[in-house]
Amino acid sequence: MEYLLHILVIAGxxxxxxLSLNLIVGFTxxxxxxxxxxxxxxxxxxxxxxxxxxxxxWLGMWAGALLAAASGLIIGYPSVRxxxxxxxxxxxxxxxxxxxxxxxxVSLTRGPLGxxxxxxxxxxxxxxxxxxxxxxxxxxxxxxxxxVIHRITSSPFGxxxxxxxxxxxxxxxxxxxxxxxxxxxxMVGAFFAGIAGSLYxxxxxxxxxxxxxxxxxxxxxxxxxxxxxGSISGSIVGAVILVVIPELLRFVGLPSSxxxxxxxxxxxxxxxxxxxxxxxxxxxTYRFK
Amino acid sequence: xxxxxxxxxVRDLTKxxxxxxxxxxxxxxIEKGTITALIGPNGAGKTTVIxxxxxxxxxxxxxxxxxxxxxxxxxxxxxxxLGIARTxxxxxxxxxxxxxxxxxxxxxxxxxxxxxxxVIPDRDVKVEDxxxxxxxxxxxxxxxxxxxxxxxxxxxxxxxxxxxxxxRALATDADLLLLDEPTAGVTPRxxxxxxxxxxxxxxxxxxxxIIEHNMKVVRAxxxxxxxxxxxxxxxxxxxxxxxxxxxxxxxxxxxxxxxM
Numbered sequence: 001m002e003y004l005l006h007i008l009v010i011a012g013x014x015x016x017x018x019l020s021l022n023l024i025v026g027f028t029x030x031x032x033x034x035x036x037x038x039x040x041x042x043x044x045x046x047x048x049x050x051x052x053x054x055x056x057x058w059l060g061m062w063a064g065a066l067l068a069a070a071s072g073l074i075i076g077y078p079s080v081r082x083x084x085x086x087x088x089x090x091x092x093x094x095x096x097x098x099x100x101x102x103x104x105x106v107s108l109t110r111g112p113l114g115x116x117x118x119x120x121x122x123x124x125x126x127x128x129x130x131x132x133x134x135x136x137x138x139x140x141x142x143x144x145x146x147x148v149i150h151r152i153t154s155s156p157f158g159x160x161x162x163x164x165x166x167x168x169x170x171x172x173x174x175x176x177x178x179x180x181x182x183x184x185x186x187m188v189g190a191f192f193a194g195i196a197g198s199l200y201x202x203x204x205x206x207x208x209x210x211x212x213x214x215x216x217x218x219x220x221x222x223x224x225x226x227x228x229x230g231s232i233s234g235s236i237v238g239a240v241i242l243v244v245i246p247e248l249l250r251f252v253g254l255p256s257s258x259x260x261x262x263x264x265x266x267x268x269x270x271x272x273x274x275x276x277x278x279x280x281x282x283x284x285t286y287r288f289k
Numbered sequence: 290x291x292x293x294x295x296x297x298x299v300r301d302l303t304k305x306x307x308x309x310x311x312x313x314x315x316x317x318x319i320e321k322g323t324i325t326a327l328i329g330p331n332g333a334g335k336t337t338v339i340x341x342x343x344x345x346x347x348x349x350x351x352x353x354x355x356x357x358x359x360x361x362x363x364x365x366x367x368x369x370x371l372g373i374a375r376t377x378x379x380x381x382x383x384x385x386x387x388x389x390x391x392x393x394x395x396x397x398x399x400x401x402x403x404x405x406x407x408v409i410p411d412r413d414v415k416v417e418d419x420x421x422x423x424x425x426x427x428x429x430x431x432x433x434x435x436x437x438x439x440x441x442x443x444x445x446x447x448x449x450x451x452x453x454x455x456x457r458a459l460a461t462d463a464d465l466l467l468l469d470e471p472t473a474g475v476t477p478r479x480x481x482x483x484x485x486x487x488x489x490x491x492x493x494x495x496x497x498x499i500i501e502h503n504m505k506v507v508r509a510x511x512x513x514x515x516x517x518x519x520x521x522x523x524x525x526x527x528x529x530x531x532x533x534x535x536x537x538x539x540x541x542x543x544x545x546x547x548x549m
Contacts, residue, residue: 174458
């Protein structure tokens with residue numbers, strides 16, 4: 001039971017990550033391969049604030065999210081001027097840089113040793129410790145993310161984002177400052193990834209750089225594509241399915257040395273099948289151009 | 290001398306791509322409420338001129354003045370805000386958005402398109418929404434696409450996309466429309482309809498500059514013709530004179546034909 005609840009908490013965190021990346025990739029059409037960078041910044045900021053300065057996770061989380069958004073601005077400013085593949089490469093580079101900083105700035109992050117003993121969230125002085133206590137907390141933030149992203153994408157602002165995805169040149173000549181919109185989309189996505197990072201860190205109570213590799217960015221991107229780019233329900237479905245399916249493998253009784261590579265292979269197989277049978281994703285309507 | 294009156298003045302406009310002189314010292318004025326045709330053989334630099342005016346390309350030299358204001362090399366969105374809209378030779382509608390959404394993107398929002406008010410409900414945004422919807426529907430009615438409003442733009446026929454692109458340009462409230470081959474590849478019926486629309490727009494005070502290859506169209510709607518060849522302006526005057534001008538004939542048909 002404990003285990004099942006744990007999977008639910010992790011799924012919730014991935015829903016937030018997937019929704020926030022979908023805003024950037026699916027709605028605005030910006031290929032981003034560096035989402036784990038913002039997740040990482042959120043996790044480390046809020047953990048370090050709690051460990052070094054005793055800041056409450058409730059505050060640390062917003063600090064992490066804001067810092068992630070700010071780094072989204074710094075990294076996004078030069079990047080949004082790039083198009084297509086070049087933007088993908090730039091965001092990939094950003095993912096590598098943030099990972100390297102987490103790994104090599106030992107005096108701050110303890111490098112590969114990671115940060116153990118991160119305090120959990122507390123409510124009215126009561127420390128949350130088990131998965132079932134984290135479920136309401138995480139899902140409140142899932143709901144918040146869902147509402148904000150839904151409102152953004154169904155507003156005139158979101159319509160401009162979609163127009164940029166469809167044809168940036170046309171959007172520009174219709175009077176839209178597309179660089180600005182792209183940057184804002186990037187920052188909002190980064191903000192929620194920061195929140196997800198902080199939730200993850202305080203829930204697991206231990207983080208190290210290996211959770212924030214480029215592979216992590218790609219996993220979240222897979223969830224977006226799997227569920228359907230530009231589809232909010234798709235992000236939820238994609239995140240849940242890709243979190244749950246590898247867990248099912250545990251029950252097949254394979255030794256762990258085989259189970260881990262099997263998981264990667266299963267991901268790959270699922271994606272190949274999906275791209276052949278349903279290129280717009282499970283719930284999506286938007287196809288690759 | 291004419292600069293005070295003209296809506297748009299282009300002065301010594303020059304654009305080079307590497308060693309290629311795409312536009313070479315082109316100057317002209319466009320008066321308010323007129324239709325000017327910009328014609329010339331392929332590669333003459335017509336689209337380049339429109340791209341520079343609308344801000345998609347930077348000029349190498351020269352000046353573009355609109356409503357008395359220097360707009361040379363401003364970003365495209367600023368130029369759009371000042372009142373210039375354009376359509377594209379290779380149509381650029383937003384295919385995976387509905388016709389109505391295409392129109393609404395073009396309308397102006399003061400608050401609704403800001404990030405803050407996309408999240409926070411606000412009464413002003415509702416008012417903007419209603420006004421813009423009315424405007425979008427008005428222009429859809431104008432081009433006759435009302436019955437297609439909920440269709441994805443990608444599912445429209447070629448001619449309908451041309452009409453949508455025109456309606457979308459109008460929804461920006463532009464005073465000057467730059468139309469890049471708006472009748473290319475459409476059926477004769479749609480072409481006739483477009484011509485009527487151009488005339489109606491002109492009569493309502495809009496100014497139009499149109500790149501066109503079909504000489505019947507040029508004759509039918511334009512008050513004035515500017516002919517470009519190899520990046521240079523070789524003729525500027527009324528349409529009936531343009532087709533008799535020896536330099537224009539030469540540019541289109543070569544020197545041999547002059548003696549026929």
